[in-house]
Amino acid sequence: MAATADPLESFYFEHEEQQRICGQPVSPITDGFDPNYPSVVDRFFTRYYYIRANAAYQVLYHSNRICLICLAPTHPALAQGIATLSFDVGNVDRSQNVVKGKGKKGGMILQADSTLALLTTETGQTYKIPSCIRGKLVEVNAALVAEPKLLEQLPEGAGYFAILLPKIENCDLIKEKLLTQEQYEEYLKTSQEQDTEHLETSKEQKEEENMKANKEQLTT
């Protein structure tokens, strides 16, 4: 026994107090444990996606309409390795955004295709991170600028670039324009099929393709 003493022995929880409330014994808090408890994202958010230049972005839509803009897990930059992130998108620095009061006065008004941030990869590619939805910029995740590598490791949601607040009356239209989880998976399947057709295509060629698609999108 002594040889295999549990090093955690002193840390075990004992439901000590036998409190009675409303004539019933109070159940220990541990009774509430659920091994299949949904994650924070699953509890409060709906996942939507936005595609720009063949790269997918994730919008975590809170039930109170707050939106978190993230990279989708399939975003090519994650495979390429993230080198830098900047909220200075040329004409304006998004990290200078200031909001005041309940109404978030003074927040930048963004359109779905407004550039939110610029991301460069270790392969030298630059991605313009789109705002994905039309709304007011509430907060940017400045911590990512100092440590862009976090984007590769952080759990879902924690790598958010920014928090946006859409207008209530625009929410239906915004959701309609985004891809749902189902549509996104459908999109992945079809793009994979395309990929298998170009089994021989090298990485560089793929990137070229991306660039082409990018241009196509810009012209349409």
Next chain:
Amino acid sequence: MKNQELVDYLVSCGVCTICQLRYLRARGTEYNDINQSFQRLGVKVPENQLRMDETNGISTDEQPFKKPRLSHCSTCLGIFSEDFQRELIEGIIASDFSKYDSEGIVLAITMPMSLQLRQLSMWFALQRKFGPTVHSNSPPDVPIKEAVKLILHPIICKKLDKKYDANGLMISIDLRHTVEEPEVDKLVELNRVAFPGKTLKRIEISRGLLEKQYQPSRVKAETYEKYLPIPPPAVEESLTLKSIDLQGPMVCVAGRYRKLSRELSHTPWLLQGVRQMEDSIEEIIIRSVGPHFTETVTKITFMSSGREDVDVRCLGKGRPFVLEIPNSRHSSLTKEQALAMEQAVDKSCKVSILNLQVVPREQAMHIKTGEEQKRKYYRALCALKEPATLEILQKLQIPESFDIQQKTPIRVLHRRPLHTRPRTIYSVKARLQRGNPLVLVIDIVTQAGTYIKELVHGEFGRTTPSFSSIIGKPIDIQALDVVGIDLDWPPEVDNSVSQ
């Protein structure tokens, strides 16, 4: 001007004895024994003094076939007469008065504007009769309002067997008199002439305006007399009681509540006008406590020392709360009644209340003061993604306080401003569930206003440090209990022990 001359003149104008004393500027207790006061002031007491109401000062040439009618004082319209006092008391008793157990009462009497007009008229009359000894700026009498307080209030309190208390049951009495309307009509005409500059808008004649502008220094007697007589004539009709409204005192009932349900909101939860949950702590408590005090339970205000989320239990000694009950019929609560209420709330099986008691109104603010300074004690059920290690457990034993920066949680960000708030965490103590190495029970002591759920998982890095950042691994919160709130108020009362 001798007192005797003044009284003789007032008698000739049909003024009652009380008002005669008012014009003699009697104070306080001098109204208690009228004859004694007259003697002290060197005034002969007429033989029929006590039957003054029946003395008609002006209509001596009444037609003999006309039944003689009572005539009322020309200055108070009989407000101080015994008949009127009787009517008033009867009126109060006939109201819901007996339903209120308040020991104190306060009277709010709205008097016809005629009383103010008549005071002015008598003022003019006295100036004419006695010349400059009567001032133009300060009224010659003790104002009726004041006299009502000195005379009527004590009499009514005594007859009703109550004490005078400004915070007691308020009895609002609206008095009317048939002469008011014609006299005010005349006053409107008079006002146009006396204050011509202000005729641009429709004039609303108010009591305040009368008090401020209608003095001999601002209105000429000659102008006044074109519309209304000087001195004021006695009247035949008596005052009438238009209404008696009762407003019970504000009573504060305090206690502590505990909450067992993880599906119960603090107050009714409405989203776009649609009810989200069938009940609330506020409603459960008011349902059992409110009806004892008032019929209008919807007017009760429920306050507590902070609040917990819908899915959070509140255990231990519970959270202090106060009900502010306006228009309350009862101002006390016996232990038996309090116990019955506590037991009724227990039947909800969701909420339990303790230490229920009536508290002084001034103490009700205890609940809101220094809210930010208070310590709150929590127990959180947390889940790891991989089994707990000794290292994780050790990192979550933090006996000394540390500060965190907490951004406004996303769940409330749509309706609250974005701020980063510093909060102090006083201690953290994590324990492991035996047989389930993913489950931690963490006891946390924090400064009030800390968002605990976000403190645990860090909310995507928006609360730093968080338990997640401290252990460097994801950790989520599945359940939360409030186990203590360090507010020693209200005092502990065990209602199950009879006095």
